[in-house]
Amino acid sequence: MLRPRIIPCLLVHKGGLVKTQNFKAPKYVGDPINAVKIFNEKEADELMVLDVDATVNEVEPNYALIAKLAAECRMPLCYGGGVRTAEQASRIIDLGVEKVSVSSAAISDPLLLTRMARAIGRQSVVAVLDVRKKTGLFSKGYELCTHNAKTAHKLDPVVFARQLQEAGAGEIVINSVNHDGEMKGYDIELAKQVRAAVNVPVTVLGGAGSLEHIGDLLKACGVIGAAAGSLFVFKGQYRAVLISYPTPQQKDVLCREALGLQRKI
Template sequence: MLTKRIIPCLDVKEGKVVKGINFVGIKDVGDPVEIAKVYNAEGADELVFLDITASFEERKTMIDVVERTSREVFIPLTVGGGVNSIEDIKNLLRAGADKVSINSAAVRNPNLISEGAESFGSQCIVVAIDGKRRADGGFNVFVKGGREDTGIDAIEWAKKVEKLGAGEILLTSMDKDGTRDGFDIEFLNEVLKVVNIPVIASGGCGDIDSFYEVFKETDCDAALAASIFHYKEATIGEVKEYLHERSIEVRL
């Protein structure tokens, strides 16, 4: 049985780690490299860096932060934000990222997924899907840091990105993001029903029990969180111990 992964997310803006609620109301919480080192020492399975304004401002992701982090931490590093081309993917992997997360650019140019998978291997290509509920109960894909509704159905899009060669989906519920009232179980299960690649749950983690609930109620492969770790409400070790005691397989 594969162990479930616990992944801290570092939202980076102008070189600093920040945290917001429903993608707005940003607070500065520190230096990304120093925070990454702490999570590495605590036993994080992976780290995700998202340059949260890169797509919107059409800036490139901060290569120097990736280089400095990869020299200090020795767990897989996924980097996203402002990744628009094969060249961007290549530069991030060369800087030390293990995987690259694409969102807005994948919607704009789905071929970027297949070209990335062909050039670097599916395991390097993570498609981030930011989804929000529609009035009819379905989910739409949003891009540009949650600012733009594409009108694309999120479940259909998840099926398509797998066909195109994505190795993993980072699924964020915009309805839950920053609210701290638990992961979006319904949204996760709708996506998990239609794909066979790993899915990372994101958006809404409020406490240690949120991790237990998401692994008990869904077949997601990993859970990603920010505030609970940034504000020292729980360590990664405490989360894993809690899960282990409740028979959830984790890497201790």
């Protein structure tokens, strides 16, 4: 039976693990390698690591860090940040990473996904779309943005997600800028639109503040990836740093209740 994936998302900034709010004000929350060790112990379904500096600074992926992460990680690992060529993606896969994600490079060159799919397999190609609500009195809907939400693009995220699927993406990640770090719940409407538009796996990121929020996403969208950052690194109203993850029993109950399945006897 296909099961939803519950995925911690780690943001790397200046070599450290950080958490942002609306893509701003990164707060240091620890060492990435230590975080991986803890998520290993907690048996996380999958892990996503995004280097938020690489694309903005136009530098290559940090292969040394990626190698350390892959060597330590005992779960499927997705890495993103600074990837602009299929050759870079292949090098990252060779280091032991299962998936490689691209964001701004996919917008400027969608056929990059085609080349990546040929080089590393479609199942390892992930397209990350950073999406925010349009602002302005007469503006409605969503827009794509890149470079830590500093650059906006006149592209419909739902239509573009379908185009990236056709280009070669084996998974689409929707990251809500407006919900990032707010811990008030996912953008369910955006998730439903993208989930209905594509046939490849979809993962939603941005806004989770409780397991109930993950349940709400699963009830609305079915078998989907539920990614979160703040939920798994903060505790309490003052956001004290404490890495957490649901137990296997909690995950089983959450997924079965959200999908309307009978519990195991």
